[in-house]
Amino acid sequence: MTDASDGLTMVDAINRALHEAMAEDDTTAVMGQDVGVNGGVFRVTEGLIDDYGAARVIDTPLAESGIVGLAIGMAMNGARPIAEMQFSGFSYYALAQIENHAARIRWRTRGAHTVPLVIRMPYGAGVRALEHHSESREVFYGHMPGLKTVIPATPARAHALLHAAIRDPDPVIFMEPKAVYRQMREPIADDAEPAQIGTSRVVRRGKDLTLVSYGAMLNRALEAAETLAAEDIDIEVIDIETIAPLDAETIAKSVGQTGRLLIVNEAPPSYGAAGEIAMRVIEQEFYALRVPIRRVCGWDVHVPFFAREQTYLPSVDRIRGAARGMMAD
Amino acid sequence: MSRPDDQEDRIPMTAHLSWPDPKFEPHEALAPDGTLLEDDETDIGTLEQIYKTMLCARRFDERLLKLQRQGALGTFAPIKGQEAAQIGAAACLREDDWLVPSFRETGAALWRGADMADLLVTLAGWNAGNDLPEGARTLPDTVPVASQLPIAAGIAHAGRLRGEDAIVMACFGDGATSEGDFHEALNFAGVLEAPVVFLCQNNGWAISTPRARQTASQTLAQKAHAYGIPAAQVDGNDALAVMQVTQEAVALARDKGQPAMIEALTYRMEVHTTADDPTRYRDEGEVEEWQDRDPIERVRMLLVARSQLDDAMQEALEEEIRDRIDAAWKEAKDRISRLEETPGTAMFDHIFAEPTAPLRRQRKEFSDQEEAAND
Numbered sequence: 001m002t003d004a005s006d007g008l009t010m011v012d013a014i015n016r017a018l019h020e021a022m023a024e025d026d027t028t029a030v031m032g033q034d035v036g037v038n039g040g041v042f043r044v045t046e047g048l049i050d051d052y053g054a055a056r057v058i059d060t061p062l063a064e065s066g067i068v069g070l071a072i073g074m075a076m077n078g079a080r081p082i083a084e085m086q087f088s089g090f091s092y093y094a095l096a097q098i099e100n101h102a103a104r105i106r107w108r109t110r111g112a113h114t115v116p117l118v119i120r121m122p123y124g125a126g127v128r129a130l131e132h133h134s135e136s137r138e139v140f141y142g143h144m145p146g147l148k149t150v151i152p153a154t155p156a157r158a159h160a161l162l163h164a165a166i167r168d169p170d171p172v173i174f175m176e177p178k179a180v181y182r183q184m185r186e187p188i189a190d191d192a193e194p195a196q197i198g199t200s201r202v203v204r205r206g207k208d209l210t211l212v213s214y215g216a217m218l219n220r221a222l223e224a225a226e227t228l229a230a231e232d233i234d235i236e237v238i239d240i241e242t243i244a245p246l247d248a249e250t251i252a253k254s255v256g257q258t259g260r261l262l263i264v265n266e267a268p269p270s271y272g273a274a275g276e277i278a279m280r281v282i283e284q285e286f287y288a289l290r291v292p293i294r295r296v297c298g299w300d301v302h303v304p305f306f307a308r309e310q311t312y313l314p315s316v317d318r319i320r321g322a323a324r325g326m327m328a329d
Numbered sequence: 330m331s332r333p334d335d336q337e338d339r340i341p342m343t344a345h346l347s348w349p350d351p352k353f354e355p356h357e358a359l360a361p362d363g364t365l366l367e368d369d370e371t372d373i374g375t376l377e378q379i380y381k382t383m384l385c386a387r388r389f390d391e392r393l394l395k396l397q398r399q400g401a402l403g404t405f406a407p408i409k410g411q412e413a414a415q416i417g418a419a420a421c422l423r424e425d426d427w428l429v430p431s432f433r434e435t436g437a438a439l440w441r442g443a444d445m446a447d448l449l450v451t452l453a454g455w456n457a458g459n460d461l462p463e464g465a466r467t468l469p470d471t472v473p474v475a476s477q478l479p480i481a482a483g484i485a486h487a488g489r490l491r492g493e494d495a496i497v498m499a500c501f502g503d504g505a506t507s508e509g510d511f512h513e514a515l516n517f518a519g520v521l522e523a524p525v526v527f528l529c530q531n532n533g534w535a536i537s538t539p540r541a542r543q544t545a546s547q548t549l550a551q552k553a554h555a556y557g558i559p560a561a562q563v564d565g566n567d568a569l570a571v572m573q574v575t576q577e578a579v580a581l582a583r584d585k586g587q588p589a590m591i592e593a594l595t596y597r598m599e600v601h602t603t604a605d606d607p608t609r610y611r612d613e614g615e616v617e618e619w620q621d622r623d624p625i626e627r628v629r630m631l632l633v634a635r636s637q638l639d640d641a642m643q644e645a646l647e648e649e650i651r652d653r654i655d656a657a658w659k660e661a662k663d664r665i666s667r668l669e670e671t672p673g674t675a676m677f678d679h680i681f682a683e684p685t686a687p688l689r690r691q692r693k694e695f696s697d698q699e700e701a702a703n704d
Binding site: 078079 | 463465473
């Protein structure tokens with residue numbers, strides 16, 4: 001692990017949260033493909049097997065549905081499992097377990113059984129990976145009743161949100177923007193508090209326009225906001241952090257003051273999180289809107305092979321262009 | 330006994346390719362006429378209790394069918410013909426063992442003490458019928474085929490990590506063996522040494538798909554061998570044989586952490602569910618043949634032969650069961666009338682430990698609309 005004085009990468013921060021959770025509560029267990037001896041393909045689970053043994057850090061057979069099913073059963077029988085899907089693009093094998101059981105067991109058994117489960121998965125484009133390693137399908141999970149879906153944007157937030165997810169009495173899908181894994185460092189205090197799931201976070205104050213984003217795109221949104229300050233455009237940036245349950249109040253309150261809403265994410269636009277955020281703001285602050293809401297997303301296509309993946313992703317230029325356009329409207 | 334797996338005319342193999350050669354002889358203990366095939370008195374004592382539960386399960390099934398046809402209950406999956414397979418197996422479990430069912434295990438649930446009124450309330454379409462005690466180890470039905478099996482492996486593994494010696498019995502049918510989750514569950518249980526008894530009730534049909542079209546494997550049991558798991562076939566209509574085989578599997582799981590699979594050869598004498606019409610795909614003659622192998626009848630004949638049952642006792646038993654079912658239905662109807670008076674906001678319950686902000690808002694919106702409609 002990196003010296004904390006340099007700040008931690010997101011990989012280190014998540015690794016640290018996992019070590020802390022395993023040390024704190026001996027019912028916590030980690031399972032997935034290559035999470036033990038190999039420490040995970042991104043090294044997120046490095047060292048866990050040395051400290052906590054193979055019974056609690058389980059190198060599983062290669063089967064996503066089996067991994068999630070196993071974790072659900074363990075959660076029902078007193079454990080706090082943290083399952084890893086090696087890439088979100090392979091988590092679809094486990095969608096049935098998540099929708100049919102993880103999200104429903106509390107409801108089906110009227111609280112007699114619960115599923116305090118975290119399913120971690122790296123997602124998103126930008127690391128020049130193979131097909132199936134780049135998509136952003138958070139709405140698959142955000143749409144399911146009974147699930148919470150969380151996406152941290154920075155190392156410190158990943159650390160705080162993962163602690164919150166592990167403490168949560170219900171299943172949490174924890175999507176890790178792998179483009180941020182080693183992109184930045186942040187210091188994390190020894191006594192860092194867990195975050196609160198279900199709250200959006202204002203990361204930059206501004207009065208002209210509300211820019212909402214999450215995951216790897218938050219940093220592009222921030223960069224756009226910083227550079228537009230030179231053009232006298234004062235942008236408020238909000239990191240939603242929780243896809244579901246979405247805290248629309250924080251966003252609506254901001255839009256109530258700015259009158260402009262721009263949403264940035266890397267998922268395909270149709271039926272996506274941007275649409276939901278926009279609708280929730282319309283329900284609460286329609287009359288505050290001075291110009292039409294805009295979104296800068298990916299496209300309704302598959303993420304191109306890596307030579308062209310940046311053409312798919314929202315660029316800082318596209319975000320700036322949209323913001324300038326809204327100011328000129 | 331007729332075997333769904335006879336493939337005598339299979340193609341001869343080549344120098345290096347071979348057919349699997351599973352040496353399964355379905356275990357039998359009690360002939361269809363009620364005679365003991367081996368001079369083994371072990372477990373005979375339990376048979377009387379099993380007989381009572383099998384009869385109760387049969388009568389309950391018949392009542393459910395009647396109530397469903399009258400429109401009082403929703404769709405359900407009858408168990409007729411499978412009483413010995415599931416009750417004989419469940420009888421080998423301790424109270425602290427887990428039963429993870431599919432959706433055709435009413436008999437096993439009754440053996441485990443399930444409340445008939447609860448089952449009726451559920452089948453009448455009310456979630457409240459699933460009000461289980463916290464941590465209940467007889468789980469409610471699982472509808473998506475085979476999806477309960479990896480979960481069973483997880484329950485078993487977590488119990489073992491905690492040092493418990495409770496085991497898990499996971500139930501499924503012949504159709505489930507084609508699902509990926511069946512294979513993943515057996516594989517995981519094998520690798521993790523999770524104490525699961527995989528109980529396959531091969532009832533010959535997956536809705537309209539006969540066993541022969543479900544898989545080219547000679548047996549379902551042999552699939553377990555591919556995962557390094559021991560397996561047996563057993564006459565599933567023979568409660569004594571099912572018990573004997575299940576006891577071996579339970580002991581392996583409990584004492585050695587070794588999962589095992591049992592293929593109980595039985596027959597679905599009724600519809601798949603009440604929404605199904607088997608005359609479209611199944612020869613009624615087949616059903617009649619299996620009537621001669623009725624799992625309840627052969628235990629009755631054994632008990633009569635051993636003077637543990639006579640006509641008067643049988644009549645008293647039938648009356649007692651009828652009274653219990655009547656009382657359960659009466660209680661269920663009372664509970665349903667009370668439930669009908671409860672507000673619709675109950676649908677927002679039990680989604681999360683604490684309702685989220687969007688759910689609180691939606692619940693209020695619903696409640697306001699309901700109040701406005703009632704004004």
